[in-house]
Amino acid sequence: NFLDEACLWLGLPLPTKCRIHLVASRENLAKALGNEAPTWAAAVTRVGADEIWLATEVAGGINRLRVTLRHEVVHLVMGALGEEVHRRLPAWFREGCAEQFAGDVxxxxxxxxxxxxxxxxxxxxxxxxxxxxxxxxxxxxxxxxxxxxxxxxxxxxxxxxxxxxxxxxxxxxxxxxxxxxxxxxxxxxxxxxxxxxxxxxxxxxxxxxGPGFLTFIFLVLGLCSPLLFWLRAKKRKRFEKAWAAEISPERGKESEMAEEELGDALDAWIQREEDEGR
Known part of the structure; x- marks a missing residue:
């Protein structure tokens, strides 16, 4: 069961006692525990009292309840360390252990x-x-x-x-x-x-x-696209001048070539020049 598994994983003894209190909502949880329970809490384990308080409506269905109980059982078992030792454990470490055991953040x-x-x-x-x-x-x-x-x-x-x-x-x-x-x-x-x-x-x-990362990527692409198009157009003009100079002896024949054929020839020449690293 959860308790035995948690004790084995943490290397700590079984608690001698445990009470689980089920309430309906966070409001009921806050009413029962006062300021001890933050508004975002679905469950609270009172280590010194060996108690688990759980809001069933927040926890949801049976699978969610199972995960929540696995989480809280870790806190309960850690109570075996004693209050002084327990206080020396950073809150992030205690909760990280509970989440690791529960398999849920x-x-x-x-x-x-x-x-x-x-x-x-x-x-x-x-x-x-x-x-x-x-x-x-x-x-x-x-x-x-x-x-x-x-x-x-x-x-x-x-x-x-x-x-x-x-x-x-x-x-x-x-x-x-x-x-x-x-x-x-x-x-x-x-x-x-x-x-x-x-x-x-x-x-x-x-x-x-995440949404922020995707927003960043689209922003970078949006800012860079005009620059890339400008650089590409500038490079093409340079190639056009070089191509025109290279075929100048045959300029008399240009009028006989279809405009589409000239475009295809230029594109092929540019590709060849780029492949050669010019």
Whole structure:
């Protein structure tokens, strides 16, 4: 089940107790938890109380509920670390682990494009999400996406057990930075720099193909097209002059040639000159 699987993946013991509270909507969630639940939240896990609160209307159908529960179970199991250790874990790392286990980026439906934001220099630093994600949904979506991207990259490069190894070292007193240095030889900052470089790469941008990126491509093409046409026309005129000079001894015959034949001959000559690199 989810709980056993999460414990195995995180390398942590089973919780001794757990209560799951189901409410209908975000409004009911906010009413039950007060300011503890941001307006964009679909579920909240209260680590110290070993409780999961879930808004069923937001979570949607059974598959969506399953994903949400997988996400929240990770937070529940992480409670075994104790409140002091849990607080030392950056919020982006906790959420990134939950998303990795759930196989889903929370608030992904808002369409935040990390490659585009990284390419344009608008991507927030991980440090912005050290203590939380704020009240604005767009900013929170960026933090969730960034946390997932970071954890997914660590798992992809260092293996599925890297999260359990990190948590083990943190439970022993390390910070996340110290744990990463010991296990990977690289700091959080270095890993983040590598992630940003990956996100801003052409393959990532092409794979994302977000609205902003497509707008940028069309804008560049729109601005460059007149210049390209002008350069092409200028080059053709230069070729026309050279061609005219080359066939000047036969100019008397030009009047006998059809205009279409002259055009075809010119095009063929230009192609030959371009192929020869002139």
């Amino acid at each position: 929370y608030l992904g439906g808002l369409g935040v494009s990390l490659p585009w934001r990284s390419f344009t220099g608008g991507l927030s630093p991980l440090s912005d999400f050290r203590d939380g994600f704020g009240r604005e949904a767009d900013h929170a979506a960026e933090g969730y996406s960034l946390g997932y991207a970071m954890v997914e990259r660590l798992v992809r490069i260092y293996g599925e057990d890297v999260v359990a190894k990190i948590l083990s070292r943190i439970a022993g007193g390390d910070t996340l930075d110290q744990a990463l240095l010991a296990l990977t030889g690289l700091s959080v900052v270095t890993h983040e720099q590598a992630l940003r470089a990956d996100l801003a790469s052409i393959p990532s941008l092409a794979g994302e193909a």
